[in-house]
Amino acid sequence: MGSIAPNTEPTAQSEMMYPAPLEANRDAGLSSTTNGDSAIDIETPILVVGGGPVGMLQSLMLARLHNIKSVLIEREPSTTTFPKMEYTNGRSMEIYRMMGLAKDFRAMANQYVPDSASFTELNVTSLVDSANGGPKAKMIHPWIRPSVEDMRAESRKVNDGSKYLEPHTRCHQIPVEAWLKRKIEELPDLIEGHWGYKFVGLEERDDDVVAEVITDGGRTVRIKAQYVIGTDGGGSFVRKSVGLESKRNYLDMTVAFVHIQSKALREAMNKFPPFWHINVLGGGLAVSQNEDDLFTLHLVLPPGGDATHMTPNELVDATIGGCNGPQPMAIDKGRVFLAGDSAHQLSPIGGHGLNSGLADAFDLAWKLGAVMKGWAGEGLLTTYDTDRRAIAHKNMDTVHFALANWAGKVWLEPIGKYGLELLAADTPEGEDARRGAAEGMAPAGWIHNQNGNMLGYQYLDKGTVIVEQEEGERPISDLDIYLPTTYPGSRLPHVWTKEGTSTLDLLKGDSFTLIDCSAEAAAGKVFEEAAKEVGVPLQIVRLHGEDNVRKIYEREVILVRPDMHVSWRAGEGVDAGDVTAENARNILKKVACL
Incomplete structure (x- = not known):
């Protein structure tokens, strides 16, 4: 067997792709020599590369639903310390339910956000009143959405097939990843998890795949698997190792965020009703992570904007004052797959990122399970690419439309038409301006109300x-x-x-x-x-x-x-x-x- 190295020749599939990894020059360093199967350290049916939520869920689905063993590796030494996602939609919760985990997941999430909390979004001139007697924070328009309790009651009352079995859930990624890791550790006979293991490269052969990883102690480990699944994010090493690259599809904006805990900020915003998101006309967004004092603040900068010079305090002050697309998911001989951000990066708007990755993993799990247990043909695996890539394209289009719609209706149009000073003014003219802005904002409330998109997507592969x-x-x-x-x-x-x-x-x-x-x-x-x-x-x-x-x-x-x-x-x-x-x-x- 030759050395493990990425395929540098473009394939027909790679020419179809348009997104690129987060770091364009990020190349895997590869070993120059190998010693055949005698050098194999670990053998496993499936190797999952990337221990974020999608990777952990992929291993859990294979184990809990199909009794299939996997090795899961993650380059970081622990689960994330960044909040990132904070929304698990109802379709994803149905998948958790089939896995037997929905009740436990919701109990974990309820430690941060109770089922009585709503998914309401507010649009305001600023989060807090100006200092020195300046303009006070004003509400422009709310997008009212029900709580988990309300959705659950509605599902029982309206039994026409149009409702979710499991309502959406609010919970950010830090506790979600920690909880998923605990679930991984409960299944040591089926999931062998390794944190601090860096993926280096792979060679795809007719009957298996051999991958190289480096442990946190610097030791090289070779893993042989029947299949490899890359869930290692937008800068996917797995994707690079099989030669899949493409042009970057940039969104012409920069978003900086900071995760803070502040009782003072909560008290300053008590003039507003309870919210999930609160959009600030000046280009900011606050996400309530626990209905109390934990927030993620986002500052959206204009084209060419740079937040690298800003301190966390400056970012907070600016905020309160006012993506890559889908790639082929099955690669080469059909023994390497991509799921989640490694295959398709989506802007957070609309909540499609992790939820799309979870759906990838769910589709791939049953198809791998069927083929590996011998009751389905190999052709079933090719339908993963066609089914899920079509959905990724649809979500990409939706996200871009939503972003343009959201940014336009919430930030650009009101400011351009009325100006921030008038929108915040305590005058009859200010009230008129806010009413006019509210009329323009009202139709954009669908952005986090995509029930048709979340429940209505369809698989069209006739296989x-x-x-x-x-x-x-x-x-x-x-x-x-x-x-x-x-x-x-x-x-x-x-x-x-x-x-x-x-x-x-x-x-x-x-x-x-x-x-x-x-x-x-x-x-x-x-x-x-x-x-x-x-x-x-x-x-x-x-x-x-x-x-x-x-x-x-x-x-x-x-x-x-x-x-x-x-x-x-x-x-x-x-x-x-x-x-x-x-x-x-x-x-x-x-x-x-x-």
């Missing part, structure tokens, strides 16, 4: 989705309004049964599920036998008599993937008893890529 039996057009959700549907590729809508069980809780993360709403359950029996013949794990869920479920689900028979997305459903008007054994076998073979 695991069958649509030939469909006659009508594919239903498409709006960004902010989710349209529940069982059209193949869509997430199965959450509906409460008569007994009070969510239909999503009836699914399994390691097998297909056939939902049969017919009286005779004939289709379920046919599929059950076909699954045994084909060798695909399948559970049958019989929901005869659940009229509300049947109405929302549109069809009598629906086949659902392990990730809660619909693979196939009976054609409109087709009786469940019309499904033949041959039909069932062909359907199962196709969705498992056999």
